[in-house]
Amino acid sequence: EVQLLESGGGLVQPGESLRLSCAASGFSFSDHAMTWVRQAPGKGLEWVSTISNLGRTTLYGDSVRGRFTISRDTSKNTLFLQMTSLTAEDTAVYYCAKCGENCGGLDFWGQGTVVTVSS
């Protein structure tokens, strides 16, 4: 059974940093690209970042490029999102998701971790 378990969310002040983790199990982690998606309170889904199966290629949304860094540790089956220079607009539930073939769809999702940026 595929499982994705996010952690690392919390309350931080504007300008601070936070690192999210996503522990994956139930599938061959190194065979699949992975993605972070976020959802601000009462808003729609926003694609944040995608990393290729071996980590050689990383893609970012305009709103986070230059501030967020996606990475993965295939030895620990874990996906990361390092977030810096956080603002109130980054407040959201952050989901990690597994890419299907050719990342034509996100076929499994975690339950999300909440990030709140507030002074």
Added chain:
Amino acid sequence: QSALTQPPSVSGSPGQSVTISCTGTSSDIGTYNRVSWYQQPPGAAPKLMIYGVSNRPSGVPDRFSGSKSGNTASLTISGLQAEDEADYYCHSYTSSNTYVFGTGTKVIV
């Protein structure tokens, strides 16, 4: 990278069919078949319903179908059921080597 355009809501009675449109551009839906659809009930994580424009993952009822014409993708729910009431989002790859979600549609049964 602007969000794909979806209607805010669609409604139908049990047993009827509803179709949700997702309008993009020639830089995303119009060029790529990496179009997918997600169902999100209140308070829950999204669930993949359609990938690659028209493919259903195992376990998704065949009442759900996807298609594409030009720059617009569509999700049709046939034989609408009360359990289908949720938010639905489309998603596409873009020529900027990014991905983008739709604005979301609330299905009311």
